[in-house]
Amino acid sequence: MLELYDNALNVPEILMRWYGDEAQNNYGAFIPFVGTVREESGIEGLSFDIYEPILDRWFEAWQARAKAEGAMVKMAHSKGDVKVHESSYIAAIFSPKRRTALELIGAFVEDFKASAPIWKYDLKDGERLYAKDRSTPISGSGLLGAVQ
Amino acid sequence: MVHIEFLGPMNKESLDMEASTLQDVAERLNQDDEVKAWLQTCAVAVNDMLVSSLDTPLNPGDKISLLPPVCGG
Numbered sequence: 001m002l003e004l005y006d007n008a009l010n011v012p013e014i015l016m017r018w019y020g021d022e023a024q025n026n027y028g029a030f031i032p033f034v035g036t037v038r039e040e041s042g043i044e045g046l047s048f049d050i051y052e053p054i055l056d057r058w059f060e061a062w063q064a065r066a067k068a069e070g071a072m073v074k075m076a077h078s079k080g081d082v083k084v085h086e087s088s089y090i091a092a093i094f095s096p097k098r099r100t101a102l103e104l105i106g107a108f109v110e111d112f113k114a115s116a117p118i119w120k121y122d123l124k125d126g127e128r129l130y131a132k133d134r135s136t137p138i139s140g141s142g143l144l145g146a147v148q
Numbered sequence: 149m150v151h152i153e154f155l156g157p158m159n160k161e162s163l164d165m166e167a168s169t170l171q172d173v174a175e176r177l178n179q180d181d182e183v184k185a186w187l188q189t190c191a192v193a194v195n196d197m198l199v200s201s202l203d204t205p206l207n208p209g210d211k212i213s214l215l216p217p218v219c220g221g
Contacts, residue, residue, distance in 0.1 A: 035221045049156045051215065053196040077220060089221040109221075118220030119156030130157035135217035138191035140200045144214070145187035147174035147202065 002059045003076040004050060008086035014076050018092055022072070027094040029101035033109055035089035037082050044123045045083040046131075051117040058116055062108060071095035071104055075112075081123060115139065150210045152177075158186055158216055170194070171202045173212060183214075191215040 003014070015032055022030065037046050059075060066073040071093055078088040091109055095101040115138055120131040150167050154160040160183065167173050170192065177183045192199055193213040194206065206212070 048220070050220075051155050051213070054193060054198070054213070054215070057196065112220055114218075116218060116220045117155070117215055118218055119216065120219040120221075121157070131219050132157070132217065135219040137189045137217045138198070138215055140198060141191045141215075141217070142188045143192050143200065143202060144170070144174040144177055144190065145184075147171065147178055 001074045002056065003074075004052070005076065005078055006080050007078060008082045009076055009078055009088060009090060011087050011090065014090055015092075018074055022094050025094070027072070027096060029095050029098040030092065031101045031105045032090060032092040033105055034087055036087045037084050039084045041122070042124060043084065045081055045086070046088060047081045047121040047123055047128050048078055048088065049119040049121075050077065050079050054117045062111070066093065066095075066104060066108075069095065069100050069104065071100050073104065073108055077118065149208060150206050150212055153211065153213045154183070154186075155213055155215050156218075158183075158190075158214060167206050169202065169206060170199065170204045170212070173206075174202060186214065186216055189217050 011034055019030060062073050074092045076090040082088040093101040093104045114136050121128045122131055149164045151162060151164050153162045165176055177187060193215065194204055195211055
């Protein structure tokens with residue numbers, strides 16, 4: 001399940017709903033990760049662009065990987081502006097046993113940071129500034145730059 | 149004609165061009181100084197599938213997307 005929202009996530013609603021939806025499905029472990037915008041460098045918040053067609057494909061591949069281990073992955077993310085101390089990201093794994101959930105949540109969040117087609121901007125002094133220094137080229141980048 | 153989209157912070161209007169492979173697209177984009185600065189760090193998708201070869205064949209109507217470095221969360 002992939003959920004995209006305009007602006008900040010309603011974290012209690014999402015987590016309670018996910019928990020309730022899976023409570024009777026015999027998962028022994030539920031591990032959520034919540035990402036919250038921190039106050040740093042004088043920013044007022046963050047802003048996000050998402051390219052949904054490729055995000056959908058990336059997430060479908062992760063659903064298949066989790067399913068192969070008897071687990072389930074869920075994710076929610078914000079589009080547009082999210083203020084300091086609001087949350088923009090939730091990932092969660094449900095699995096029969098804790099070991100699978102602990103391993104998958106780490107692998108999922110790391111791959112998300114490296115591969116999900118989402119772009120982050122700092123909101124500062126009325127400007128929307130691409131967070132270039134904190135961004136990661138997707139694996140295989142540079143293909144078109146190899147030609148002079 | 150193929151359709152080229154510049155995603156996220158590239159902030160550039162899409163363009164259409166004649167191309168039979170990604171090699172043709174690369175040669176054209178390397179002539180654009182504004183775009184060229186991004187090419188070393190951009191991933192490329194054809195019809196929303198990431199690709200890894202300049203020999204990737206293109207067909208009329210194909211959508212080519214350039215994806216600059218990402219940072220979700």
